[in-house]
Amino acid sequence: MTLRQALRQLEDDGLLSQQPGRGTFVAEPKATYRLDSLRGLAEDLRAQGRTVSTEILGQTLRRPPAWVAAWLGTDRALRLERLRLLAGRPAVHQLSWVRAPAGAALRDTDLSATSLYAALAGHGVVVHRASEVLRPELLSAPVADLLRQQAGTPVFVSDRITYGLDDQPIVVDRATILGTVMEVRTERAATGLSMRWTSSS
Incomplete structure (x- = not known):
């Protein structure tokens, strides 16, 4: 019983992986999803020395759903669906919508080995900033x-939501990330602190 509890605790801590019918194994280190960089997901993972490959599941121009259209302000966009694999194992499902005309220009571009941001830059679209919301869900x-x-x-x-130099949204992206394969990490510094004085009267 004590051994079983210890193994369960080590698995909860991400140090062991128990596979039914196969046994207990030392867990591989998790890849890191960084929140403090403005790079494509595959670029970020390759910079960590990870072996990343991309399967394109769909790449077509179509009408986006209402919540995407509300951001992009268009009724036609490139729908790009990708599966990211780490060392050959599926780790991230990514669905991106790219605003026209950039989306139309990328319709026939091979994005299995090219970053979406790099492909946009090749068409004169510069990524300026992005806002991101990360939440836990069930698959x-x-x-x-x-x-x-x-x-x-x-x-x-x-x-x-990724913005161009004109501060208009150009990409709306939703990524589903396996928590068993990746961890989320960011670094914070005590810089950029803003203060506002108010009257005490």
Whole structure:
């Protein structure tokens, strides 16, 4: 009983991986999803020395859903669906919507080995900034099949809005990230502190 509890604790801490029917193994170090850089996901992971490959699941011009159209302000956008694999294992499902005309220009571009940001830059579209919301969720059935996981598995979901130099949204992106494969990390510094004086009367 004590051994079982110890193994469960080590698994909870991410140090062990228990695989039914196979045994208990030392867990591989998790890749890091960094919040303090403005790079494409694959670029970020390769910079950590990870082996990353991308499968393109869809790349077509179409009408975006209402919540995406509200950001992009257009009724036509490039829908880019990708599966990111770490060392050959599915780790991230990514669905990106790119505003026209940049989206139309990228419709036939091979984005399996090229960063979306780099491809946009090649068409004269410069990424200026991005806002991102990261939240925990449970994996839904359609994406669970793509990630080869059971529905209900805990994941991180990232919604990122990327802006150009004109401060208009150019990419709306939703990434579903397996928490068993990646961890989220950021660094903070005591800089950029703002103060405001108010009257005490």
